[in-house]
Amino acid sequence: MIRWGLFIGTTSGIVLGLYMWFVEKITGDKVYTLLMNVDFIPWFGSIDWPVLMEWFFHMIISWIIGLVYVWLFMYRVKNTSRNHWRAAALLTAPAALTYVPLTILALKETPPVTDGSAILFWLIGHVLYAVTLKKSYDRFT
Numbered sequence: 001m002i003r004w005g006l007f008i009g010t011t012s013g014i015v016l017g018l019y020m021w022f023v024e025k026i027t028g029d030k031v032y033t034l035l036m037n038v039d040f041i042p043w044f045g046s047i048d049w050p051v052l053m054e055w056f057f058h059m060i061i062s063w064i065i066g067l068v069y070v071w072l073f074m075y076r077v078k079n080t081s082r083n084h085w086r087a088a089a090l091l092t093a094p095a096a097l098t099y100v101p102l103t104i105l106a107l108k109e110t111p112p113v114t115d116g117s118a119i120l121f122w123l124i125g126h127v128l129y130a131v132t133l134k135k136s137y138d139r140f141t
Helices: 002-027 031-036 051-076 081-096 099-105 116-140
Strands: none
Touching: 002 031, 002 051, 002 116, 031 051, 031 099, 031 116, 051 081, 051 116, 081 116, 099 116
16 A cells, blocks of 8 residues: 555656646746745745755655555545546645645745736646546556
């Protein structure tokens, strides 16, 4: 279970991170910066973290989501395709909804709260994360 959850979380986290990175490079919308940002967290925010550490923090969240996703189907929820989609959506939705609070809390430059294209890219990225979570589970379990 742990190996599957970590693998699924890794796959999904990499897909989301790379998507946001490409979007930021192509459009200039700082969605990758927002995804990796921890500057508003007490103690963490005072440290200028290297890129690999920011990725590690991002992956910790993704690993937790992957582990919960696998745990649900091993111990709590009937293992059906419909439930896979529901669980992927329910586990991803809170992260997708963090755009506004993360933008407000951020100390470094991130997209404005009202930036429609950045919001759309953020939401698309998290839908992509949910799809990857479900498809990775189907493929590797």
